Amino acid sequence: MDAATLATLLDPVAISRAESLGMHARYLVEGYMAGEHKSPYHGFAIEFAQHREYAPGDDLRYLDWKVLGRTDRYYIKQFEQETNFVAHILLDGSESMKYGSAGYTKLAYGKMLAACLSYLILHQRDAVALDIFDNETREYLPRSNSHAMIHKVLSKLAAFEPTRQTNIGAILHDMARQIRRRGIAIIISDLFDDEEKIMEGIQHLRFGGSEVVVFHLLDPAELEFKFNGLIEFVGLEAIPNILTRPQEIRASYLAELERFRSTIRSGCEKNHVHFVPVNTAQPLHEVLSGYLAFRLKTSVK
Amino acid sequence: MSFLNPFMLFGAGAIAVPIVIHLLNRRRFQRVVWAAMRFVKVSTEKNQRRMLVEDMILLAIRCLMLALLALAVARPAMRSSSHDVFGQSKVSAVIILDNSASMGVSDGVQTRFDKARKVAEQAVDALPSGSAAAVILASDIAKEVIKEPTHDLNLARKTVREAPLSDRATDLFPSIEKALETLKNRSAIRKEIYLITDGQLAGWRQLGDIQKTLKKAKDQTGEQQVATHLVLISDAEERNLGVSGLVLSSGLAPLNRPLRFEAQVANYGKQEVKDIKVSLLVDGTSADEVVIPSIPPGGTRSVPLNTKLRTEGWHNVTARIPADRFPSDDSRTLAVRAIREIRVLMVDGEPGNEPREAETFFLGHALVPVPAEEAEKYYVKTSTITPADLGGTRFDDFDTVVLANVADLSNDTANGLESFVKRGGGLLIFPGAKLNAASYNSQLGSARKMLPATFGEPRGDAGQEEKFLTFQTKGYDHPIVALWNDASAGTLASTRTFRSFELNLLPAAPDDLGGKSSNPTTGVTQTNKAVSFAAPKAILRYSDGSIAMAERALGLGRVVMFASTADTAWNDLAVRPAFVPLLHRTLGTLIQRHDEGANVRVGAQFARRLTADFLHKDAIVMAPGAAANTRDLHRVELVNGTPVLSYDATDKAGIYEVSIADPPTVIKFAVQPDPSESNLSELPVDEVTALGQVAAVQRWNPTLNLREWVEKARVGAEYWLPILILVLALAALETFLAQYFSRAK
Secondary structure, three states, X not given: OOHHHHHHHOXXXXXXXXXXXXXHHXXXXXXXXXXXXXOHHHHHHOOXXXXXXXXXXXXXXXXXXXXXXXXXXXXXXXXXXXXXXXXXXXXXXXXXXXXXXXXXXXXXXXXXXXXXXXXXXXXXXXXXXEEEEOOOEXXXXXXXXXXXXXXXHHXXXXXXXXXXXXXXXXXXXXXXXXXXXXXXXXXXXXXXXXXXXXXXXXHHHHHOOOEEEEEEEEOHHHHHOOOOOOEEEEXXXXXXXXXXXXXXXXXXXXXXXXXXXXHHHHHHHHOOXXXXXXXXXXXXXXXXXXXXXXXXXXXXX | OEEOOHHHHHHHHHHHHHHHHHHHHHHOOEEEEEOOHHHHHHHHHHHHHHHHHHHHHHHHHHHHHHHHHHXXXXXXXXXXXXXXXXXXXXXXXXXXXXXXXXXXXXXXXXXXXXXXXXXXXXXXXXXXXXXXXEEEEEOOOEEEEEEEEEOOHHHHHHHHHOOOOOOOOOXXXXXXXXXHHHHHOOOOOEEEEEEEEOOEHHHHOOHHHHHHHHHHHHXXXXXXXXXXXXXEOOOOOOOOEEEEEEEEOOOOOEOOOEEEEEEEEEEOOOOOEEEEEEEEEEOOEEEEEEEEEEEOOOOEEEEEEEEEOOOOEEEEEEEEOOOOOOHHHOEEEEEEEEEOOEEEEEEEOOOOOOHHHOOOHHHHHHHOOOOOOOOOOOOEEEEEXXXXXXXXXXXXXXXXXXXXXXXXXXXXXHHHHHHHHHOOOEEEEEOOOOOOHHHHHHHHHHOOOOOOEEEEEEEEOOOOOOXXXXXXXXXXXXOOOHHHHOHHHOXXXXXXXXXXXXXXXXXXXXXXXXXXXXXXXXOEEEEOOOOOOOOOEEEEXXXXXXXXXXXXXXXXXXXXXXXXXXXXXXXOHHHOOOHHHHHHHHHHHHHHHHHOOOEEEOOOOEEEEXXXXXXXXXXXXXXXXXXXXXXXXXXXXXXXXXEEEEEOOOOOOEEEEEEEOOOOEEEEEEEEOXXXXXXXXXXXXXXXXXXXXXXXXXXXXXXXXXXXXXXXXOOOEEOHHHHHHHHHXXXXXXXXXXXXXOOOO
């Protein structure tokens, strides 16, 4: 599907509610498609399940010619489902995602990322399920590969406003239980939660057979912590306000942050999870194309 | 420990400032909504204690800095018995340099004043750096050359080095008072007075007060304490002769007439002096010379000196004795104006039938006391008229008008006389039987304020020869009669007055200028602003204290009135030998009305009334001994309606020449030293010892090292500098720590 077709397919209401997201997503995807026609998601769909005997009316495209040649029997190659591949996009919608120093929040960035990924995945006819959560699932779209799905995804994303704090671990456990079929779980979050519980949840997902990709979103201010003077930090989640001189604790803060990130990173590596650290100051298409290129490379091998 | 600016200690309250700033800053912060709180929280908890300690250290340093700054500004000082590591504390000093005439005594190489200036310079050099010095030149006045102590010690040094010697007398007390007053308002831990004088006794005439004042200053505590260093520059001068007086015996200085001057020579030394040559110089050329055979120690001799003045106008007449080590009193100069002739108009109120009966008979003969054939050449020319002729007479053709027993005056005559006197004429009034006292009192008295006194009731009986009044026998204060203080000049007291008018002296008119009193021994007038210049004055009194003669100045002229007649009707004055000199001296006073004040004492103000032509004109005054290019420009100012030229920088004795360009005029006046300054006797040793109780006394000697001497006496230190250094060090530390603590960690 080319960009013009996609634009006509999008519901005007959904577009108006998630205009920035949709436009951004489209632009970014198009930008990506222009340079990289061969989508890495393509590979996910060829997931052979079993053979069954041919019955009249079956599409001859799926006839297994090799078996016919060897055994002279008519067998039809049967796939898992209509779609072989389900991408569960788990977007963290907790209050901490509301932070953003560059004119947009981490959540906005996460929404764009989710929208782009949904578009990409649906574009290649794979199924997408969307789960926006904080300490429990707030919005859920069951898996679907229909073209209308993109509109649903966009409007859900656009309509969402965060209100609560996060509990990623519990959500991951829930998801692991829900996902019966192997798929891919794409977690988009700042992971501001207990890292051990997060790792347990990821392990649980991995145990269920799902591939897990973690997009760890952090704002540039959070990464650099370049504040001066006396500042009162007003916590977005339960932690009470803190009055301090940030420049004097910057080193300590950066060390804490790095320790946290490396814990997550090493946990991910241990569980063969793709860990994608994202600075929200980076253009989305760079992040996306970088990751997808990396993924393509590893998948081809 | 004391504080020189104790109220500055309130500044210590400023330590509240950093605390308040700290507290205010805690309320002034930026609020940032933040997601990654857990890391901030962990980091803050880890650093909390360190940051608190750092904050406390900085706060403590800032508070300490301000407290110390307040302490430094309060200038803490401590008197200690040893020198401080930070050096001597600053000194506020007043240098009193005696520049009276006696400081001009020379030892043959240098004068006392030369030595004093060097000592004063040493005193300035001995001041620790950062000190301030004021300079007072002490004579009979305290001349504050540098009024407020200056930190520019070079200026003080230069001032001292270039200080001029004056011819004034000495009185140290006003200078000491001034110095203490100057120091009183200074804040310094150390206050010093350097008094450099020759220890001449005359300067210590208020010794008791000086001792009391200095003791009080010394006994003060803290910064009010003043230490006095007294340097006595004396070299026991045992001999000194001085011309202590010079007067013109005849009141007038007519041209080409023998003039008699009286020069008084005093021996202030302790030995008899013989063969003293006294010379009289007129305009610098020798005119007469007399030798005094001997003067005993402490004695005074008067010698007559004769000369003639050959040209009209001003002359300087100097009496001189051979120079000794004190040159200032070896000569004395008078400014004398030679006059060509004096025209006197006598108005005879009772001409009588024959000349002898005329009211003005004796008067005319006394005014022209020469044989008839010489009268033509005599400088006093008289004309006589009757009251009836008064109407057609131009008074301006005469110098003096005498009214002798004139009954009353018409309004026109009174007006004419008033303007005549105001323009500089003299008016002499003799009463008599015909005189209408009420008319005079109203016409010349209340209406025109010309009379020095009003005529009261006549008293006594002219026919009664047994009952009479005599003149006062001593205490002749007025210059006209001062001559008779000297018994050798004859006596006035023998005169008998049978009948006279009571004279009631009038109060001074408010528009009179200045004042004048006279010094009977020197004949030198001294202006005194407190007394009215033209106030009516008694010249001579009767033995019962009532007034016999009175005078007053009016405009540029003068009015003299007698209480009794000009002829022998009421008294026998006219036949007494004193009549001629009395009349001539009176005439002299009347004529030289506008020359008065031409001879003033050193330091006194010279003031001269001038005509309206001179108003706002510039007069160049050239002082004696001054370089030709140092001329003083003075402007003729209007004082109480009369143009007056005044000049008070009469520090040097000698002739002062005043020139006014337009109309071209030259006026001379002479300034004469105070004879008291010639007495070089010194403060007795026991008095000097007594002074040692209140001041550090040092006698000058060629090897005197003032610095060493004063430094021994000068102990104690101020601590503001080390405190300030500490504050600066703390400021540097604070800056460093603040940077270090707030660096990105």
